[in-house]
Amino acid sequence: MNSNEKKIEKIIDYLTLILISIALYFAFIYAPLEKVMGAIQKIFYFHVASAWIAFFAFFITFLFSIIVLINEKKIYDEIASSSAEIGIIFCTIVLITGPIWAKPVWGVWWTWDPRLTTTLVLWFIYVGYLMLRKFVEEDDKKAKFSAVVGIIGFIDVPIVFMSIRWWRTIHPNVLQKGGGGLHPDMLKALIIAVIAFTFLYLSMLFKRVKVGLLEDKIKYLENKIRN
């Protein structure tokens, strides 16, 4: 890694730190308290931001999976798989914060709404992706096979969403019609949270790719010593 990349990484790290602090301020102090739901509504900013990052991360996995199939360079596979790992983390956060919010507001922890169900299916698809990577030994096969899951899985998501939407629906449609009745200060807090989380994602991706490349180097050196 050259000094330029190190500099970029440092800038992203500090930006993340600052942006997350700002996002916390906006979510907890700046944004008004929701009249009906009260404090529990605050979870919304981080819930939506995590959902956005999860989808964005899986999109990056999809993109780099296509690149892996064309160009076998190690770094692309590393980016695809690292992004999927981070996506799983944020997807898990979505699936945990959602029920915490839903219990007092809807009265149930879980409901089979399209967005909830699609997120759950998404989570399973990418857990499968990571498990496959654990269980395939040859590096080139691992890269190609997981790229297939990365591509097929991402294409499958809108079809899953459609099918479950026809099945049933009750999720609040916040993103429709320019905010859908969201207070402008709340919208501001949401946008800042999304930006902060995007930087958090980038910072995590940078580090995970670096660790992945180092792991490969160690594996390579170990093999060299053994032979």
Next chain:
Amino acid sequence: MKNYIKTIFKIVEKDLILELKSKEVINSMLIFSLLVVIVFSFIFEPGAEYKDEIAAGILWMAITFSGVLGLNKSMINEINGGNLNALLLAPVDRSAIFFGKVFSNFLFLMLMELMTVPIFMVFYNINLFEKQFIGTLLVFIAGSYGFSVLGTLFSLISVKSKTRELMLPLLLLPLLVPIILASIQSLNIFYFSGSFENASKWLKLIGVFDIVFTCVIYIIFDFVVEE
């Protein structure tokens, strides 16, 4: 194009001859699907009214689970003795070999359904084909094809992993959500109302799934198996 279809046909022919000799795949699928049908019947009390509403779901669970079983068996047959690697060395289109496997898996699935569905209808005392013969038949054909396309791809991937057949359902089931959901819904609609109009969106969904994944796999398959 002519050679492409010929290759597909030859692969199907090879699998059929092998299967006629051993009958391993079709027998194990059939017995397993019947077992699922029987075991699932303990969900409701004998003669319960609501059983008609869940019957299509149970049938599709039987098809899904025994389908996974059959896919594993048929792909392990290819791996044993390096058969698949030898096939891929042949100077023909690789995706033709793949689609040959898809069609033979599809054929086995249809054969299994041909025997399971009538027995199922006797046990559950319902006639799925009563109100809408063609529609119901279409659901079985299009649904099974979608199942075979993704199933064959992921059985190819999962047999190369360390956990072998364990990996297939983990990868496949979340991706098959649209097929399973749409097949069950359209079977229910056909059984209760026989109306093509109400079920048409579900049938379209299965159609979109089949076409999209056939095209995607056709495009990416050559990149996946290149040595």
